[in-house]
Amino acid sequence: MHLLLQTPTETIHRSLLNYYDEFLKILPRIALGVLVIILGILLAQLLTNFYKRRFQQKSEDPLMSKFLAQAVKIVLIIITIMLALKVAGLDGIATGLLTAVGGGAIILGFAFQDIGKNFLAGIILAFNRPFNINDTIKVDNIFGKVKELSFRYSHIKTFDGRDIYIPNSDVLTKPVENYTADGFYRVDFTVGIGYEDNIEAAKKVIQDILDANEELMRDEFHENFVIEDELAASTVNLKVFFWVNTMDYRRASRVLRGLIIREVKEALFKQGFNLPADIKELKIYGTEDAIPIKFRNNPEITYEDKM
Secondary structure, three states, X not given: OOOOOOOHHHHHHHHHHHHHHHHHHHHHHHHHXXXXXXXHHHHHHHHHHHHHHHHHHHOOOHHHHHHHHHHHHHHHHHHHHHHHHHHOOOHHHHHHHHHHHHHHHHHHHHHOHHHHHHHHHHHHHHXXXXXXXOOEEEEXXXXXXXXXXXXXXXXXXXXXXXXXXXXXXXXXXXXXXXXXXXXEXXXXXXXXXXXXXXXXHXXXXXXXXXXXXXXXXXXXXXXXXXXXXEEOOXXXXXXXXXXXXXXXXXXXXXXXXXXXXXXXHHHHHHOOOOOOOOOOOOOOOOOOOOOOOEOOOOOOOEHHHHO
């Protein structure tokens, strides 16, 4: 009868007192749960740093070691939170939290599908990818050296100094050209000699230069050679092929190539080979007026005087 005579204010006051008493009873367990979370996160960080160093020592792949270390940290933090909720007597909340996280992951997956796509691509690339740190690669039209790998992007440093961050989904789905995967890359250039020159003699001069250069790569699978490439308008074009070590791509494919070109030019010129420029043919027919032409050796003599 006394409960029936209580006013709404008294009922609310009594309910609050009951909740407060229950809160005071479980407060030590909640404090213990918070302590478990703090200690668990600190322990997870210490173990993550320890395993990260171990992974980096045993693995030459920085992305893989980073992925494994982060995976260990996430698993330890999840275990810590579940344990803390159990210590605090909130087992039901732990179950509901797992359910909410699962549903939230689906919703966030639709809302941030690009981020999720790049993250999943980063996980795949952590286990299987066509390049490593400091490899020289080309993705689409982006060409440079790999400087960093993360779960969202790949950091490429181009040879003209630009820093480009390529989404991992593009790296995973687009063709990737790796110029330093095995350390071998074939360089070529063309040199033109006169039609009156001896082709075999010119090829021997160039071949001797290739054979004498110790920086070029050569074995049974990688041969340096010269071939006849084209009968051009004013030259017989020879194409020079040689293999370089691309671990230092700029040095091998640019600097060394330029040095070989210079040596070939100087050696051919010294041996008396003609290296003609493009020759233009000028035809004058009888219906047109004569065109006066001055010769370099004697500017006073014109084309009309020779006629």
